[in-house]
Amino acid sequence: MHPYRFSVRVSRTFILLILGIAGASGQRSAQAQTYHVTDLGTINTNTGVISSHPTGINNAGQVSGYSYSGTSNHAARFTNGLVEDLGVIPGGEISTGWGINGLGDVVGDSQYSVNGGSIRHAALFRNGTVTDLGFLPGWGNYARANGINNLGEVVGHSGTSLDTNVTHAFIWDEMNGMRDLGTLGGAYAKAFSINNSSKVTGRADTGGGFGSNFHAFIWDAAGGMRDLGVIAGSSSSGNFINANGHVVGWSSIAVDNRRHAFLHDGTTMHDLGAIGDNDFFTDRSEAYGVNIHDVVVGTTYRPYQGGAAYAIAFVYRNGEMLDLETLVDASGADYRLYTATGINDAGQIAVDAIKISTNQSRAVLLTPTGTATPAPTPVPTPTPVPTPTPNITPSPTATPMATPTPSITPALTPTVTPAPSATPGSTPTPIATVTPEVTPTPIATATPSAAPSATPALPPAQPLNISTRARVQGGESALIGGFILTGPNPKQVIIRALGPSLGANGMIGALADTTLDVYDASGQLLISNDNWEDSQRAQIEETGVAPSHVLESAIVVTLSGNSAYTAVVRGKNGEPGIGLVEVYDLGLAANSKLGNISTRGLIEQGDNVMIGGFIVGGNAAERTRIVVRAIGPSLSGLGLSNALLDPTLTLHDSNGSVIGTNDNWRDANQPEIAAAGLAPADDREAALFASLAPGAYTAIVAGKANSTGVGLVEAYHVQ
Structure with missing residues (x-):
């Protein structure tokens, strides 16, 4: 959640009127990541107000926010080109979305009144339902939810109005309802973000006088609320907390109320500076998001040149604050980027923008296209501020809670992983944009039916081969496999x-002739192949895993690390049949790994079920914790026709013995699956948790009672 979003928007129109559309300034850093810009769309696409605004992003690339519905603003979730109107509390007309978790649940506020009116209640938007979370007793009848974690814990503020400081911070969950988090000794507080370890950040009154001494805080059930201090001056705000417990926000830097973005690393508050040099008008910045690599995003200003100040979105990495408008490719030519509202662990950034040609507000997504290394960002040395002695003053109304088991943000969520319809000649959207080097990481897969002629040697705990077999048809029923390379270095794969x-090998109905297309995370076609001997024959044969038939497809390619890719298998000329998609790691020495497999295809009966294989590496005494999922019903929510309505899942070892079966995921291993942040979105979907010894395993996804449809098989390594 971004507490000063409205102040930025109020000034936006004024900036455009005074300056027009200013050109990008500044030099692109030689080490800077570059980005592709995707317009996330709007709810209303007809006449009148057409606008959208982003407020947060999860590791699957889903973005929370709000968009004009045709009559008023509604909370929205933006997913792979789909804009979902999340609705309102019954009786209301207006809603906004302010935060999103790894499962795609959105929180915000919604107008509440059986007779209309302006009262807002905190709201949870989940699985097509809007839940009224109410308000904090004793603190007015207005409330806003600003953040939610994978455990379903929600934080926000409640008071007599939503946009003043006369509020108290709250935490809410289904079991305990809404509770007061207290203050830092004064009267008021707001909570903006909560991570999967149930640590909260926001700002709270320290008791030094109304409105003048609000400090950023961190809160947990064990220690209560602790003051994070300031860079200088008297005020600060914690706007977001990442999985490491590191907080970003803003702090005053002098008595004149200028603010700088900060990163608090758990010990020290670091001043991130501003692009606008040292003049009074533009020496300002605020941070709204930080990922697990401590890459920070927010808003700042270009150096003052007269007229109105020019707000710009920034990314801060490797000790440098960069203007995002100078880092985008040609796809960003029609967009003015003024506030970055969040960043996920794969480096995707949600940005509030202006579409220049129409002067419309738009939510856009920036996806990395360069080869920057997502190493932890070195913070600058100026103005270190030691953390003050904790001032633990929880409100008497706050109920101490046991700290929940930390949840792990999933790289993929069931509402995002499927790609849109893939038709011959079209460019499919990649299955997912996933998180490099953050657990749980889907592990590699092995071929479940026809074994290759040779397999590279297995290093400890490193995925080597991912594969899935399913029936291949046209359109939505193409076989689509998504994977990423985790780690900074390029890697060669086949x-x-x-x-x-x-x-x-005796498979009835196999594809007679395959084609293969490989796409990057932006949907750009990288390379295609029909018959593997037509190109790269010598290079493919050198790998030891050349296909055994001339009509099969293969590609050897070196791909950038920390990036997502999609492999699409079709029958030549649209012919249907059973096919297999595989990826092998050929660069075992590179500092990157093959992982994060999620494959979608048509699931039928008999030999036409979906079969996913994976290999667990490591020493014989080691065990690896795995979550395998079979997704179907939740794909319908993204407009996918013919989704499998009730999948079943069976896990086999290399001898064919059954390790586990599941129909509905809540029937078995529910605590382990939920704790890992991998709970499917629909109770009919299947999932298994297992602790496995090194070896090859096969996951079979079928439709219950011989039902058919498009489904998804996923394997996650939970560390």
Whole structure:
């Protein structure tokens, strides 16, 4: 949640009127990441007000925010080109979304009144339902939810109005309801963000006089509320907390109320500076998001040149604050980027923008296209401020809670992973944009039916081969496999599309001729192949895993690390049949790994079920914790037709013995799956948790009672 969003928007129109559309300034850093800009769309696409605004982003690339519905603003979730109107509390007309968790749940506020009116209550938008979270007793009848974690814990503020400081911070969960988090000794507080370890940040009154001494805080159930201090001056605000417990926000830097973005690393508050040099008008910045690599985003200003100040979105990494407008490719030419509202662990950034050609407000997503290394960001040395002695003064109304088991943000969520319809000649959206080097990481897969002629040697605990077999048809029923390379270095891989060799091994109905297309995270086609011998024959043969049939497809390619990719397998000329998509790691020495597999395809009966394989590496005495999921019903929520309505899941070892079966995920291993942040969105979907020894395993996804449809199989390594 971003507490000063409205102040930025109020000034936006004035800036455009005075300056027009200013050109980008500043030099692009030689080490800077570059980005592709995607317009996330709007709810209303007809006439009148057409606008959207982002407020947060999760690791699957889903963005929370709000958009004009045609009559008023509604909370919205933006997912792979789909804009979802999340609705309102019954009886209301207006809602906003302010935060999102790894499961795609959005929180915000909604107008509440059976007779209309302006009263707002905190709201939870989940699975098509709007839940009224009410307000904090004794603190007015207005409330706003600003953040939510994967455990379903919600934080926000409640008071007699939402946009003043006369509020108290709250935490809410289904079991305990809404409780007061207290203050830092004064009268008021707001909570803006909560991580999966149930640590909260926001700002609270220290008791030094109304409105003049609000400090950023961190709160947990064990220690209560602790003051994070200031850079200088008298005020600060904690706007977001990452998985490491590091907080970003703003702090005063002098008595004249100028603010700078800060990063608090758990010990020290570091001043991140501002792009606008040292003049009074533009020496200002505020941070709204930080990922696990301590890459920070927010808003600042270009150096003052007269007229109105020019607000810009920034990214801060490797000790440098950069103007995001100078880092985008040609896709960003029609957009003015003024506030970055969040960043996920894969480096995707949600940005509030102006579409220049129409002068409309737009939520946009920036996806990395360069090769920057997401190492932890070194923070600058100036103005270190030691953390003050904790001032633990929880409100008498706050109920201490046991700290929940830390949850792990999933790299993929069931509402995001499927790609849109993939038709011959079209460019499909990648299955997901996933998180490098953050657990749980989907692990690699092995071929479940036709074994390759050779397999590279297995290093300890490193994925080598991912594969999934399913029936291939046209449109939505193409076989679509998504994977990422985690780690900073480029890696050489071979990607194969098999069909005819499956038939040679006795598979009835195998594809007679395959084609293979590989796309990057932006949907850009990188390389294609029909018959593997037509190009790269010598290079493919050197790998030892050349396909055994000339009509099968294969590609050897070196791909950038910390990036997502999609491999699409089709039958040539649209012919249907059973096919196999595989990816092998050929660069074992590189500082990056193959991982994060999620494959979508058509699930039928008999040999036409979906079969996903994976290999667990490591020493014989080691055990690896795995969550395997079978997703179907939740795909319908993204407009996918013919989704599998009730999947079943069976996990086998390399001898064919059954390790576990599941129909509905809540029936088995529910605590482990939920604690890992991997609970499916629909109770009919299947999931298994297992602690596995090194070896090869096979996951089979079928439709209950022989039902058919498009489904998704996923494997996660939970550390």
